[in-house]
Amino acid sequence: MATPRRREKGNARQQRPRPRKGRAASTPTLETPRLLLRPLTLADAAQAQILFPHWEIVRYLTNDVPWPYPPDGAYRFFHDVVLPAVKRGEAWHWTIRLKTAPKKVIGGIGLMLRAENNRGFWIVPPCQGKGLMTEATEAVTDFWFNKLGFPLMRVQKAAANAASRRISEKNGMRLVATTERDYVGGRLPTEIWEITAKEWRAHRAKRQRL
Numbered sequence: 108m109a110t111p112r113r114r115e116k117g118n119a120r121q122q123r124p125r126p127r128k129g130r131a132a133s134t135p136t137l138e139t140p141r142l143l144l145r146p147l148t149l150a151d152a153a154q155a156q157i158l159f160p161h162w163e164i165v166r167y168l169t170n171d172v173p174w175p176y177p178p179d180g181a182y183r184f185f186h187d188v189v190l191p192a193v194k195r196g197e198a199w200h201w202t203i204r205l206k207t208a209p210k211k212v213i214g215g216i217g218l219m220l221r222a223e224n225n226r227g228f229w230i231v232p233p234c235q236g237k238g239l240m241t242e243a244t245e246a247v248t249d250f251w252f253n254k255l256g257f258p259l260m261r262v263q264k265a266a267a268n269a270a271s272r273r274i275s276e277k278n279g280m281r282l283v284a285t286t287e288r289d290y291v292g293g294r295l296p297t298e299i300w301e302i303t304a305k306e307w308r309a310h311r312a313k314r315q316r317l
């Protein structure tokens with residue numbers, strides 16, 4: 108296996124974030140102007156099993172996603188991986204719904220205690236390109252910094268994933284490192300972006316003034 112090429116700019120290395128005393132362990136419902144973000148439950152697996160396993164959704168997700176996707180893939184992932192991590196206080200996961208149709212899941216977003224990837228998301232193709240994931244990322248990033256109290260958020264993405272890169276830009280993040288990772292669609296150049304709590308608060312204040 109090829110050794111990942113890695114270029115680190117400045118002080119790009121990050122320790123795994125440590126929970127702060129008194130950190131909110133549970134995942135609350137979050138609201139944005141158009142969206143409801145509801146804490147993910149096992150009951151959501153049935154909808155996710157239909158919506159999630161499509162090439163345009165999985166191609167730039169890391170190859171932890173089994174492909175071809177098994178018939179119980181969503182249930183197993185939620186039951187064996189996501190919900191235990193939530194219970195341990197190491198992850199916070201939501202389903203994404205439109206306020207106008209709150210029973211229907213349209214995507215998912217999660218926060219994780221990982222050294223180089225603290226946030227992941229997907230949304231069904233008919234809902235893409237409408238600024239919805241930008242809205243969802245703003246709500247969960249606020250939660251990461253202002254409720255969980257972490258000092259830094261890092262996210263990882265395939266360099267070719269233009270929509271995801273653009274969300275990082277719109278979130279006010281900085282590109283801090285490049286490497287390679289294995290995705291469902293193969294091994295690809297990868298970018299690591301980050302933002303500090305201070306930068307996030309300044310970014311939010313600036314956006315609210317506009």
Ligand SMILES: CC(C)(COP(=O)(O)OP(=O)(O)OC[C@H]1O[C@@H](n2cnc3c(N)ncnc32)[C@H](O)[C@@H]1OP(=O)(O)O)[C@@H](O)C(=O)NCCC(=O)NCCS
Pocket residue numbers: 163164165167168227228229230231234235236237238239240241242263264265268269270271273274
């Ligand atoms: C990445 C993803 C979540 C984006 O969701 P979305 O709701 O469409 O995102 P938004 O509409 O909030 O923002 C997307 C931005 O990327 C831009 N964009 C989309 N495709 C683009 C492309 N091919 N080239 C350049 N910019 C692009 C959009 O124009 C928009 O920017 P703008 O608001 O400045 O116009 C969605 O495409 C998805 O679910 N992809 C599959 C899963 C995935 O890759 N997840 C991320 C893993 S890191």
